[in-house]
Amino acid sequence: MSQLFEPNRALSREARIKNMCEYKELCIQADEDFEGYWDKLAREKLEWFKPYDRVLNDDNAPFYKWFEGGKINVTHQCLGRHLNSRKNKAAIIWEGEDGQRRIITYLQLFYRVNRLANLMRNKFGIQKGDRVVLYMPMIPEAAFAMLACAKIGAIHSVVFGGFSAEALRDRVQDAQAKLVITADGAFRRGKPYMLKPMVDEALKEGCECCEKVLIVQRNFEDIEYVRGRDYVYNEIIMQESQYCEPEWMDAEDPLFLLYTSGSTGKPKGVQHSSAGYILWAQYTMEHVFDVKENDTFWCTADVGWITGHTYIVYGPLAMGATTIMYEGVPTFPDVGRWWSMIEEHRVNQFYTAPTAIRLLHKEGADAPSKYDLSSLKVLGTVGEPINPDAWMWYYEQIGGGKCPIVDTWWQTETGGHMITPLPGATPIKPGSATFPLPGIKAEIIDEYGNPTPRGEKGFLCITKPWPSMIRTIWGDPERFVKSYFGDCKKDGKPVYFSGDGAMYDDDGYIVITGRTDDVINVSGHRIGTAEIEAVLGHHENVAEVAVVGRPDPIKGEGIFAYIVIKGTDSISEEVYMIQELNKLIVKEIGNIAKLDAIRFVPGLPKTRSGKIMRRILRSIAKKEPITQDISTLEDPSIVEKIQNLVQF
Ligand code: 6R9
Secondary structure, eight states: OOOOOOHHHHHHHHSSSHHHHHHHHHHHHHHSSSSHHHHHHHHOOOOSSBBOSSEEOTTTTOOOOOEEEEEOOOHHTTTGGHHHHHHTTTEEEOOOOOOOEEEHHHHHHHHHHHHHHHHIIIIIOOOTTEEEEEOOOOSHHHHHHHHHHHHHHOEEEEOOOOBBBHHHHHHHHTTTTTTEEEEEEETTTTTEEEEHHHHHHHSSSOOOOOOEEEEOSSSOOOOOOTTEEEHHHHHGGSSSSOOOOOOOOOOSSSSEEEOOOOSSSSSSSEEEHHHHHHHHHHHHHHHOOOOOOOEEEEEOOTTTTTHHHIIIIIIIHHHEEEEEEEOOTTTSSSSSSHHHHHHHOOEOOOEEHHHHHHHHHHHHGGGGGGGGOOOOOOOEEEOOOOOOOHHHIIIITTTTTTSSSSEOOOOOOSSOOBBBTTTTTTTOOOTTOOOOOOOOOEEOOOTTBBBTTTTOOEEEEOOOOOOTSEEEEOHHHHHHHHHSSSSEEEETTEEEEEEEEEEEEESEEEEEEEEESSSEETEEEEEEEHHHHHHHSTTTEEEEEEEEEEEETTEEEEEEEEEEEEEEOOOHHHHHHHHHHHHHHHHHTTTTOSEEEEEEOSSSOTTTTOBHHHHHHHHHHTTTOOOSSSSTBBHHHHHHHHHHHHOO
């Protein structure tokens, strides 16, 4: 059992939730009067244009509806309502990789969002419910565009800038987006990189739905323009009015789609609501990071992921905080970049991924000592389990032993934090996300729906709905039900299954043990092995393929592919094939899905019914002894053959 770290007393005294008694009291309130608990929060936290009639409608579960009848606009919650008290406060502090700075106040942000909203509405004819794809670098205009969509009720779908043209095309098509907002490119590792050519490539075929492309000039590199389709933001934005009437949105109207990987098929468009989402974004911002009025909050994620949505844009702005946005990589010009930014901007809460912590620990263990990091109060991690080594370095070298680490477990589908310590209350320990937030019924259960005993792995489920939960998969409600409510039951009723395994440790703390499905977590990014297999399977020399995750000291998991190749046995052919296959992956998905290791094998372990036994392949990749019964395989001898090939 690992050591417990008590909360910092000075921080606890000032925190919103000060101790475990207060935490438990809130949990009891939510248990005793579930709807009353959420009702109180929704009244207190949100500014409604029209109050709602009903807190939770579960008539058509799992298509839950929250705050039905209520009218709201998320941009009023994030901007409009702050104009009285915070108009000159910095909303976004942006730093370019090249050192350029921009500070955007709440009033300025309000105007910029309005201008862009007007541009979309008047010039491009975007209306409530239309989809707009954003393929953006980390520049403030990415946030303007998200909020401008919200202002006029358009549904944004941000596609991570590291995704390929093909991946972008799939998402534009699936959402039937009318407009793509992008940039010429930006800067990364000291050099310009390009986005616009990818958009051109993506829209070449099969994207008739997309009529217009709006381009923000950021790196001012040369790009091609398609007449009548492409518009330059920088040239036309100032023609629009800085006032814009917000669309009155139903609480349940979709705010955005965000595509994420599942265990089968193509990425799914996770659909989030307006009111429930923004409520939880704001509440968790306030309570999990305990951000105070003059604090500066920095989440290092990319806006292309849910963490960037909720904790760079919506959460911080909903609570009226100052949020930092950084364009580049943590190692440019050197491994001290982030620490120098914490010193310079006097960052108070810092939120990042274990993979980045491991990298910066390995590459620059002494770098933090050169900077004054004393402004920090709370540290956070997200995206994957954190190993005790990285945790201790983060705690001591970055947090100076005085900042609690909130290890936040949640997902694209949950909208915001679910299981996490509270910085002023929860005694923390390395490697545990500790306990569910009040109102969140997270439970670890077995296949019969019973809680698992301490020390035993089970399925991590959320057994009651919550306001910021996924509403459906865009265009595929059946897949929504099947993907999330098909596997686990409690008291005979289907409950939300996260896809993660977890267990209670000896102290009853929750430890996430990782995905139980065919999703792998590479540097905190979710990738479906099925997606990668589909791409590799297209190569003319590939007969069969199976992809699994393998532990990696920096990335958490690396991608390991077993390939049965059609007729080649020379090593030089193999080297060539590896390059070929990686090219294919980069083209179809993007750099994040590049293979870390490939083994060419004579066959795959299959059951007699032809199912590939991935668990065996996972064990082989990890060089673990095989514990599964292999006698039922079609050809048990294949296991040893593969093992011999992997050992070198
Ligand atoms: C927010 C985000 C979700 C998956 C999730 C789990 C893993 C996230 C974690 C964690 C251990 C944590 N995960 N937070 N595992 N400890 N604190 O990352 O969303 O990209 O959808 O990934 O990430 O496996 O199921 P998303």
